[in-house]
Amino acid sequence: MPWALDGVASAVTGADGSFRLTTVPHEARTLLVSARGYRSARVSLAERASSTELTLHVTLVPGPPIEGDVTDEAGNPVSAHITACEGEPFEAEGQSTREGSFTMPSSTLGCTIVATNDAFGASEGVTAVEGRRLALRLKPGGAIEGAVVDERGVGIPSFSIGIESFSASRGQGRRSSRRRNIEDARGSFHWDKLAPGTYILTASAPGKPPTRSEPVDVTAGVTTSGVRITVAAGGIVLGHVYDDKHAPVGGASISFDQVSSTVPSSAHADTDDKGAYRIEGAPAGPFTLRVEKQSFRLRFVAGLSVASGASLTEDVTLSAANEAGSMELGGIGATLDQSREGVVLRGVFPGDPADKAGLKAGDLVQRIDGESTESMSLADVLQRLRGEAGTTVGISVKRKNEETPGGATQTISVIVVRAVVVH
Secondary structure: OEEEEOOOEEEEOOOOOOOOOOOOOOOOOEEEEOOOOEOOEEEEOOOOOOOOOOOOOOOOOEOOOEEEEEEOOOOOEOOOEEEEOOOOOOOEEEEOOOOOEEEEOHHHOOOEEEEEOOOOEOOOOEEOOOOOOEEEEOEOOEEEEEEEEOOOOOEOOEEEEEEEEEEEOOOOOOOOOOEEEEEOOOOEEEEEEEOOEEEEEEEEOOOOOOEEOOOEEEOOOOEEEEEEEEOOOOEEEEEEEEEOOOOEOOOOEEEEEOOOOOOOOOOEEEOOOOOEEEEEEEOOOOEEEEEEOOOEOEEEEEEEOOOOOOEEEOOEEEOEOEOOEOEEEEEOOEEEEEOOOOEEEEEEOOOOHHHHOOOOOOOEEEEEOOEEOOOOOHHHHHHHHOOOOOOEEEEEEEEEOOOOOOOOEEEEEEEEEOEEEEO
């Protein structure tokens, strides 16, 4: 909490609110007291002898809420995400209405406030001042244009393209799941109204696996051109599906699970009466095979990899569904979610590997086997955490320590032994 004496002397209060000014001129008549989130107070100093020591008690009153408006570069009102005091213990977030207006708590008085929107560049930061209505103006967005081609370099005339992951050029905003279906004889696409930052796109076409682009940097008001995504044929997975007595299971459904966070895989196959299957369009990996059949547990076979044009043989055994659970996979026993900072553990199942390793709900996943998750989507993180039971995965997470002042964070690194998780 800052304290100032009309620009002549200043001090900062301690944890108990106490302060001491030792260089106060005899002529000083006013003490200005200010603190973030509170109304400033002026305290009169009575006439005194030069050697007099004064003891003052000052009570601060919370300031009023902060109000403002958000517009685009043309002055039109916009709904946007509002962030105040970013990176500080009292960081606050809000949302402007469709008419652009917003209200933030009084605790943000004195903070820098910024507006962001997926289709625009972030506004300049504006300091929240008591009694002043804020005006936040978003900057123009950028654009990406390029082409989706097959392995021969020929444009694919019909495809889907989506934003797999996004890291904002300002702050830690991360969004995904936006997708478009494109019909163009040359395989060309143009995507405008994009917030500045780094994007990874995913493209998919019938019979081909979703394929990532290289990172694409977008600048406000500029079109990034020449982006090229080559969608290859993908790999082939074949094998048999059996029950726990090794009898073939016919009519089981085979597909690829969570290949992308934004563009689904259209690949599908069913087992014949001998339990045999063949499914094409497998991504390079790691990927997960999803196998389901009524009256059996849904089985996820994770940690698979196959090169484009190559084949992988994978036999699968299904267990009968019972009271122990209806789903089975090799993994760490945690659910994930996408936040503005990255991928977090939404939940950790008691007794499963993540829990035994000391991971907790709310942990932000930062590295997997030493690789940064900065440019990974939710699907990427999911596939890397899954895997065959008995194998290990190194995970580093950032955890907010609620017991420390200001909610300081700590980085925790663990080695987790994957297991068969049944739920």
